[in-house]
Amino acid sequence: MSQQNRLAQGGRIDRNRVLNFSFAGQTYKGYEGDTLASALLANGVDVVGRSFKYSRARGITGHGSEEPNGVVQLGTGDSTVPNVRATQQELYSGLVSNPVAGWPSLQFDLMSYLGKAGAMMPPGFYYKTFMYPQKLWMTYEHFIRKAAGLGKAPTAPDPDTYDKFNQHCDVMVVGGGPAGLSAAYAAAKTGARVIIADEQSEMGGHLLTFEQTINGQSSSLWLAEMVAELNAMSNVKVLPKTTVMGYFDHNFLVAIERRTDHLGERAVSGTRQRSHRIRAKQVILAAGAQERPLVFANNDVPGVMLASSVTTYIKRYAVVPGHNLIVSTANDSGYLAAIEWSKAGRNVVGIADSRPHSDGALVAEAKALGIDVWFGHGVMEVKGGRRVYSASVAAISAEGDRIIGDVKTYDCDTVATSGGWSPVVHLSCHTGSRPVWRDDIIGFVPGKALQAQHCVGSIMGDHQLADCVHGGLETGSKAAAQAGFGDGELLMTKPDIERLAEGKAQALFLVPHKKNVSRAPKQFVDLQNDVTAAGIELATREGFESIEHVKRYTAMGFGTDQGKLGNVNGMAIAARSLGKSIEETGTTIFRPSYTPSTFGALAGRDADTLFDPERYTAIHQWHIDNGAVFEDVGQWKRPWYYPQPGESLSEALNRECLATRNSVGILDASTLGKIDIQGKDAREFLNRVYTNAWSKLAIGKCRYGLMLKEDGMIMDDGVTSCLADDHFIVTTTTGGAAAVLEWLELWHQTEWPELEVYMSSVTDHWSTMTISGPNARKVLAKVCHDIDLDKEAFKFMEWRNGSVAGVTARVFRISFTGELSYEINVSANDGLFVWEALIEAGKEFSITPYGTEAMHVLRAEKGFIIVGQDTDGSVTPYDMDMGWCVGKNKAFSFIGKRSFDRPDTQKADRKQFVGLKTKNSDEVLPEGAQAVWDPKQAIPMTMVGHVTSSYYSAVLGRSIALAVIKEGHKHKGETLYFPLADGRVIEAVICDYVFYDPEGERQNV
């Protein structure tokens, strides 16, 4: 039998478009316009899952984002999605879905036998057992983990992509029901920029399932016209299928649009989902209200549904999810389910209304249809396993707290319940506003607005269509005015809408049972987490009195539905158990995301190669063409080394180092930060931010400088050159470039604005290439004819203007290798050309490109530090034996100076920068090895320092290392031990940190 529950007419489905789909391996048919849930119900599928803890059979109970049971595994393979709510998934042809729990099959569930032991699993049972012995917990945990969890994550990378849109608007409307649409319309008419988003596939909200006349016409006509008009306005963005997942500070909202999920498992083209990052001047929350179920015994058996969901399935999808209905309600709205059921031609057994009486319009209509109404009654318990087969209806007291009469049992297969309506306060909670309980509407409403926020419609407890539409228009107009559009006067007349007579609703959260709560069959509050009324009472009995404790102890509201159905009932049950009012007990706070949001959609296009910028120098392609292996330094890609075919890292490294020492090497140093400083106070400014003295640095000269933080610790270093008396160029480390500029601006702008100095980053403007080695001058001489390269005319630590390969260049004679070196700076547009010219010129000297690794070795041989490798934010210039670059006689107390005098920086046993030579000269100490004086001491050992840099030095034919060692200078010549993880202990002797050319002659040749 196919679609046995589908009506012949009605609904917002297209019967001409039949869609095949599967669930749990069975194939079914549905129609376009269906959700997976409506299609399953149409086909009479009762059981869609098993509960998390007790493994009980569960069926669909709701029709939207509140659904706790109908959670499925959608699709297969790399595009599968776990935990999709069947009630929100639009049906498409070929949809494949499976239950997320139930082993080995949904019908025969082994786990349910465990569920029978449910009495052993009250809330908190984990905390009370599985303790002994400690090491067995990992075994218990293994099985607990296996049993827990709903669906499965894909096991391959996502084939789809996601993106983001930044949106700005004057008025943001959340919710596309009658209130939201009216608000958007009124705001839009003022000319304001409006965005309206709704999580459903079409706008309309309540009007999609409910009809009333507006201005004498059918409300569905009004709805169609309203949506058409909004769509036609250029200042309005209408976003269906879009869930506002969070409401953040300063009226920033994030909404996720599902662009292709209704079409198939995978996005055929474009991005699967898009997050809209919305900055709104005014926000209107018209998110509506969520029907609350009544809690009673065995209320989780398939066939127990929300009354509004029954109505929705009939009206919107033309599906009647059963044959014999009993309604249990505490208000008028529950009657609608019976009315529609009856109109659909199926049997209504009766309506159990907990109230003594109601004169509402719906009550009258139900009675007119001949439906039995039992006032003062409620469904106390249902019976059934895989489907309800009977309901016990009891007379209950006016207070709703006890059974006062006989219990009658009726056969039925469906029980629709309505305990009232809970406003959807989630988004206002996100802003930090606590919801406020209102006895008159029996629900929490949004608390005081903390931002430019308005609420309208049933989110404020106003369910009458007239209130929603009129209130919406007024609120939209008012919000627009506050955003600067219009004067708040309505630009349209309010439509004529009749108010429906309505009986007063009753506050009923738990239908009493003949047995007390702890002994009655399970009365479920939170279906997804198997939280029962008894569990909540137990929590309070055990002393968990705060509602947050109750929530945490029982796990109420921690499911994927975030307690949309259960929370209010649970809080009310807890309050009663504590003898407090709901107001006193309060509520827990909802957090983003309103409904679960795809990770990928929140990440957007910051993925794969766009995850983070890759920064390149102008010479990058040459490095690629010449086989460079790259190293990530911040966002930069720097050549690490250039292996020739078959070469290992160490072979390439030795070759690069030796070539530089013996002839000439070339390095792309363009990534070093470069800051241009101009102004008459530039020297004074440098005096203040560097340890060094700059007053006497002559034009044409360069000097190495150290920059400290105010705590006296080394922050950055680099060479600064004097271009003119009022013009300097500062270099920084590659990684520190941006931070140093910000640091300099900080001091200039906030402390010393009187200093006349301007700073600009020129890092990207210059390509910087260093040629280094005894033949560097000869190479340069071939391509540079307008600078006198004579060693006396152009000395070490000087710079000259000129041209290289015909290109205007600034040449610095500075050295990080200890060899004769020139750092050639040209406009980056010319960088590759000049680089290639140097390579060409250097051919006769076998000029060798070297990467950062060789650069590290070459400088280590000279004992030059690398900030961030040899320093770690806890060392001073004195620790690094660099007192020579501290200007002690400067008038101004430079940044960091005062901190030298603190007790800790003065103490004798600070770590000091030293060299190390291993006893076995072939053995290279690992960087990060820890030093001890006595390797035989017991653990914990006393460590006295660590290796900061360590290499095999090809030119020295042995290993070398740099380290910081407590009182290292005093202990020169002594042996330290380095116990390693692999059990080896390496011995090394403390030595000077300059290993090669200690007199520094080679750079001066």
Added chain:
Amino acid sequence: MSDLTTFEFAARAQNTQGATRRETPLHHVSHQNAEAAAVVFNEVPFCAQLTLRGSPENPDFLAGVEKVLGFALPVQPLTSHASDSYYVFWISPGEWLILAENIEPAVIEASLRAELTGHFAVVDVSAGQTLMTLSGEAVQQVLQKSCGYDVEASLPVGKVVTTTFAKATLVLHHQAEGKYFLIVRRSFADYVWRWLVDASAEYGLTVV
């Protein structure tokens, strides 16, 4: 998605020029133009770009600059001025970006230095950043994907802002109706380009 693979010299001839074979940051860009292109991209090669600093309260400075440029510096925040020879963009109080297509940066720098006295700075950043133009029917959407700034309503023609673009920072100028200047640091240019290729894919991208 070969457009996303990094850095190729496919079209070296483009945006390279002269005996010294200068190269713009995006000289390597090659792109299969879409048939129906709603996004149009161009890199304007080798513009002169100079950072000018000085006090807007200093009349001598303002007069000196005006003499060189032929018009007054835009001193109001986020404004710009264009002439036949120059674009000038307000960057920050006391900071402007001067851009010229047909004048050598050294010439501009020299003329400014000749006219200005006192506290000022001129810095040639021509090779440190590049000018891209973006236009087409879908330019708005592409910018909305990339910038948090309210380009649609807050960036009328003539206005200039420094703002974020994906994970980069750039100068964004609404040059003419529907046409935008993007001035990007050299080392981020390839990232911005690849981002644009990706963001434009659904609309169609043409490089002119």
Added chain:
Amino acid sequence: MLHLFCPYCQELREENEFHYRGQAHIVRPKDPESLSDKEWGDYLFFRNNSKGIHHEMWYHVSGCRRFFNVTRNTVTYEIYETYKIGETPAVTDKEETE
């Protein structure tokens, strides 16, 4: 996500254009050497960390690269004012109402 008014650009910008730079109005001592270790440590590390009205410094890093000050409520994140370096705030602790 905050929306900050840059007093130099004269318009609201998104939070990710800015760097937070901590408590405002911490003036570097004129003569650090004359300070005791305690006073110097206080200057370096100790902060009022206000709950409520807080004067703090921000840097418009992806914009005009100017530092400026903000008076912000650290509980509600409401921003009362932004002002240039060297200016005094109009909203101060005294006006705070719990």
Added chain:
Amino acid sequence: MSRYSVFSLFRHALSHHENWQKVWRNPTPKDVYDVVIVGGGGHGLATAYYLAKEHGITNVAVVEKGYLGGGNTARNTTILRSNYLWDEAAHLFEHSMKLWEGLSQDLNYNVMYSPRGVLNLGHNLQDMRDIERRVNANRLNGIDGEVLNAKQVQEICPLLDCSERARYPVLGASWQARGGVARHDAVAWGFARAADSLGVDLLQQTEVVGIRRHEGAVCGVETNRGFIAAKKVACVTAGSSSLLAKMVGMELPIESHPLQACVSEPIKPILDTVVMSNAVHGYMSQSDKGDLVIGAGIDSYTGYGQRGSFPVIEHTLAAICEMFPDVRRVRMNRAWGGIVDTTPDASPIISKTHIPGLYFNCGWGTGGFKATPGSGNVFAHTVAKDEPHPLAKPFSIDRFHSGHLIDEHGAAGVAH
């Protein structure tokens, strides 16, 4: 205290769980206590427990303005490890780790300590140097640790993308096998129940509004329920430390920032370890319930709102998707924020103050949960003896004047 066990569970099941004893009393405040602990989070409750258990001081009140364990104890990502770089920090956190190892039995409350191992990833050469340095130091300090290469990391964590594809490929990691996770609520409740049973009064909904002094020394606290006299007052109030200090005219070297975390929907087990990456800024483990538990960064700005800046969540999830591309289709269920007290050196303050009888335990930044038992243990000693526990001594507030900082910033990175 009636003991918990599988037998007690069975017995109570027979009586429909109607006869469980209260986990703790709800006492009326006494007039005077030997020690008042301000702050009923994990650290404060642990302090109370150890004061009673190890120092015999049972006339103790824990004063909590909200509910027990409702602050950062309830909001963290529950990561435990002790692989800190500097000796001082390593010893303190290892002390804590040893207590974790027997805590469930000690408290007769299952805190679900799960030593499933912690990977701290390295993505560049300097990361790997730092890892090598830290692991070597850990081992010589008696703390387990190994340096793994990318292949070994891949074997331990198949879900992690260790290929070259990544923008910042995984080069290796440090591995602490004894690290792991524990159940945060259980820690607070377990300590609370055990402290209560030793006579400690747990005063919830009791907010300290002032600290009273007599002749310079502390003599009690003013609360919304009246004055409570005490010889000693110990403040353990992450997120409110500066406010308490202000009550006695002190400033602290602390800035409070929101720290966010988020969880996915529950899914079947896919991740059996804790994975942390400082360079890519993503931290993830999977709870017993099946949620992927993800630690985000702190907001850059000072804030006392228990919610954070959305871009932080976006960046974090981008990092998670980069590290674990298989989970991009998984969905985030809930994000939340706590308030962390950060110090200039990313190490805590466990300290006496210049005011006799007043003690502070604060500044744990983003990594306090793992220290809960150790922190309480050494703080109890400090308060009981009026002199710092040897392990607490380096964490005195004086270090910010002497300069003896314990700078864990660069080294161990973000201390989740």
